[in-house]
Amino acid sequence: MAVLTAEMADVASSIDKALEALLPPVDGYEAQVFEAMRYAVLAGGKRLRPFLVLASAALFDVPTARATRVACALECVHTYSLVHDDLPCMDDDDLRRGMPTTHKKYDEATAVLAGDALLTLAFEILADEATHHEPLVRSELVLSLAHEAGAHGMVGGQMIDMLAETMKLDIGAVTRLQQMKTGALIRCSVEAGAIMGRATKDQKHALQNYAHDLGLAFQIADDLLDIDGDPAELGKAVGKDGDKETFVTLLGEERARMQATMLAEQAVIHLDSFDDKAELLRLLPHFVINRRS
Amino acid sequence: MAVLTAEMADVASSIDKALEALLPPVDGYEAQVFEAMRYAVLAGGKRLRPFLVLASAALFDVPTARATRVACALECVHTYSLVHDDLPCMDDDDLRRGMPTTHKKYDEATAVLAGDALLTLAFEILADEATHHEPLVRSELVLSLAHEAGAHGMVGGQMIDMLAETMKLDIGAVTRLQQMKTGALIRCSVEAGAIMGRATKDQKHALQNYAHDLGLAFQIADDLLDIDGDPAELGKAVGKDGDKETFVTLLGEERARMQATMLAEQAVIHLDSFDDKAELLRLLPHFVINRRS
Numbered sequence: 001m002a003v004l005t006a007e008m009a010d011v012a013s014s015i016d017k018a019l020e021a022l023l024p025p026v027d028g029y030e031a032q033v034f035e036a037m038r039y040a041v042l043a044g045g046k047r048l049r050p051f052l053v054l055a056s057a058a059l060f061d062v063p064t065a066r067a068t069r070v071a072c073a074l075e076c077v078h079t080y081s082l083v084h085d086d087l088p089c090m091d092d093d094d095l096r097r098g099m100p101t102t103h104k105k106y107d108e109a110t111a112v113l114a115g116d117a118l119l120t121l122a123f124e125i126l127a128d129e130a131t132h133h134e135p136l137v138r139s140e141l142v143l144s145l146a147h148e149a150g151a152h153g154m155v156g157g158q159m160i161d162m163l164a165e166t167m168k169l170d171i172g173a174v175t176r177l178q179q180m181k182t183g184a185l186i187r188c189s190v191e192a193g194a195i196m197g198r199a200t201k202d203q204k205h206a207l208q209n210y211a212h213d214l215g216l217a218f219q220i221a222d223d224l225l226d227i228d229g230d231p232a233e234l235g236k237a238v239g240k241d242g243d244k245e246t247f248v249t250l251l252g253e254e255r256a257r258m259q260a261t262m263l264a265e266q267a268v269i270h271l272d273s274f275d276d277k278a279e280l281l282r283l284l285p286h287f288v289i290n291r292r293s
Numbered sequence: 294m295a296v297l298t299a300e301m302a303d304v305a306s307s308i309d310k311a312l313e314a315l316l317p318p319v320d321g322y323e324a325q326v327f328e329a330m331r332y333a334v335l336a337g338g339k340r341l342r343p344f345l346v347l348a349s350a351a352l353f354d355v356p357t358a359r360a361t362r363v364a365c366a367l368e369c370v371h372t373y374s375l376v377h378d379d380l381p382c383m384d385d386d387d388l389r390r391g392m393p394t395t396h397k398k399y400d401e402a403t404a405v406l407a408g409d410a411l412l413t414l415a416f417e418i419l420a421d422e423a424t425h426h427e428p429l430v431r432s433e434l435v436l437s438l439a440h441e442a443g444a445h446g447m448v449g450g451q452m453i454d455m456l457a458e459t460m461k462l463d464i465g466a467v468t469r470l471q472q473m474k475t476g477a478l479i480r481c482s483v484e485a486g487a488i489m490g491r492a493t494k495d496q497k498h499a500l501q502n503y504a505h506d507l508g509l510a511f512q513i514a515d516d517l518l519d520i521d522g523d524p525a526e527l528g529k530a531v532g533k534d535g536d537k538e539t540f541v542t543l544l545g546e547e548r549a550r551m552q553a554t555m556l557a558e559q560a561v562i563h564l565d566s567f568d569d570k571a572e573l574l575r576l577l578p579h580f581v582i583n584r585r586s
Binding site: 026028029030032033034037080084087089090107108109110112113115116117119120121123124126127128134135136138139140142143145146147149150151152155156157158159160162163167169173176177180 | 319321322323325326327330373377380382383400401402403405406408409410412413414416417419420421427428429431432433435436438439440442443444445448449450451452453455456460462466469470473
C-alpha cells in the first residue's frame with residue numbers, strides 16, 4: 001500500500017503544478033473569478049480522479065504529459081461540482097478540504113461563476129491540440145465527459161440528492177443516485193485513459209466494470225465516514241447526511257462495510273486480463289474503502 | 294426587413310423543434326432537472342445566436358441539419374447564462390421572456406443544476422458525430438465555444454458586471470465588459486458557421502469584425518431599451534441597470550443612438566467580400582438596433 005500512497009502523492013503534486021500552469025492569475029477586472037477558480041482547484045484534495053486517469057492511461061503507455069492534461073480537466077469538473085454543491089441553495093457547506101468554501105471565501109455570485117468557468121475550462125483543455133494530436137480522440141474525450149457530467153450523469157445525481165432530503169429512497173434508488181452523482185466522473189476518468197490508449201472493446205468493458213464497483217465502494221466508504229469520520233482529518237463537516245437515506249442507513253453499518261469490501265475485491269477481479277501495469281489500479285479499491293479522509 | 298423577420302421566425306420555429314428533440318422529458322427522480330432545462334430553453338426568445346450560426350453557415354453552403362445542431366448548442370449556452378444570471382445572488386430577476394425565471398418556477402438549486410446541465414449539453418451536442426463527420430471540425434467547435442463562454446469570455450464579463458455594481462467603470466471598461474459578456478457568444482455563433490464552412494482566414498477575419506460591431510450595437514440597443522423599453526414587450530423588467538454605468542449613462546442617449554447606428558453600418562461593410570448569400574446578415578444589424586424587445 002506504501003507504493004500506492006507514494007504514487008498518489010506524486011500524482012497530486014504533478015496535478016497541482018499542471019493546474020497552476022493551466023490557470024495562471026490574470027489582470028483586469030475579471031481577476032476575481034480566476035482567483036476563485038484557483039482557490040477552489042488548488043486547495044489540494046486526494047486527486048482521485050486524476051490518479052484514475054493517469055493510472056488507466058498508463059495501461060496503454062499513453063504519454064504522461066497528455067494524460068496529465070486530461071486528468072486536470074477531470075479535476076476541474078470535480079471541483080466545479082463541489083463549489084456548486086456547497087452553495088447555500090444546495091448543501092450549504094462552510095468548510096471544504098479544511099478551508100472556507102468558495103462562496104464563503106468570496107461570495108455566492110463569484111462561486112457560481114467560478115464553477116461555471118471551471119466546467120467550461122475542462123472542455124477547453126480537452127479540445128486543445130496539446131491534449132492529443134488526433135482530433136477524434138479529443139472529440140471522444142469531450143463527448144464522454146459531457147455525457148457523464150451532465151443531466152444523465154453527475155448533475156442528474158445531484159438533482160436526486162437534493163430531492164432525497166424530502167423523499168425516502170430505497171436501496172435501488174440510492175445506488176442509482178450514487179452511480180450518477182459520484183460514479184459517473186469516476187467512470188469517465190477511467191474511460192479517458194481507455195480512449196487515449198485506444199483500448200479494445202473488451203478492455204473498455206473491463207475498465208468500466210472496475211470503475212462501477214470502485215465508485216460504489218468509494219461512496220459506501222464516504223457514507224461510513226459521514227457517521228464515524230473525524231472532521232479534522234476529513235477537512236469538512238460530518239453528519240451532513242441528516243435524515244437522508246444512505247448505504248449506511250439502508251444496510252446498517254456492518255453490512256455496508258461488508259458490501260464495500262466485496263465491491264473492492266470484485267473491482268480488482270475485473271482487471272484480471274491486464275498485466276503488471278494495472279498494479280496501482282489493483283491496490284486502489286482497498287485504499288479507497290480504508291481511507292480516513 | 295420583412296424578409297429578415299420572416300426568416301428569423303422560421304429559424305426560431307426550427308430551433309424550438311430541434312431543441313425539443315435534443316432534450317426530451319425523462320422518467321426517474323432526475324426528471325426535475327430536465328423539466329427545468331426544457332422550461333428555460335423552450336421559452337422562446339429571439340434565437341439571435343442560432344440565427345447567426347445558421348446565417349453564417351449558409352454563406353458556405355453548410356447543410357442545415359448540421360448547422361441547426363450547432364445553433365442549438367449555442368442557444369443552450371445562452372440560456373444557461375440567463376438562468377444563472379437571473380439567480381438571487383446575481384441579478385435577482387423574477388421575470389424572463391414574460392415568464393417566471395427558472396429559480397422562481399422551480400427553486401434555486403434546480404436552477405443552478407439546470408444551468409450547469411445546459412452548458413454541459415452544449416458540448417455533448419458539438420462533440421457528437423451527428424454534428425459533423427470530421428472530428429477536427431467538432432473539436433474546433435468545442436474549443437471555440439469553451440474559449441468564448443469561459444472566464445476569458447462570457448463568464449469573465451458577468452464577473453465584471455457583478456463588480457460594476459460597486460465600481461465605476463469608464464467607457465473602455467464597459468466596452469470590454471460587454472465584448473466579453475454578450476459579444477463573446479455572438480462572435481462564437483458567427484465563427485461556428487465559419488468553422489463548419491472551412492472559411493478562409495480572410496473570410497473568418499471579416500466575420501469576426503462583423504460580429505464585433507454587431508455585438509456592441511446589440512448591447513447599446515439593450516442599454517437603450519433598459520431606459521425606454523416596454524416591460525410588456527421585453528418580457529422582463531426595465532431600469533435594472535440602476536446605478537451601473539452603461540453605454541447610455543456614459544455617452545448620453547443621443548450619442549449612444551448615433552454610436553449604435555454607426556456600428557450597424559460598419560458591421561455591414563465588413564461583409565463586402567461576400568455575395569448575395571450574406572443578405573440576411575446584412576439586414577440584421579439594423580434590425581438589432583431598432584428592435585423593441
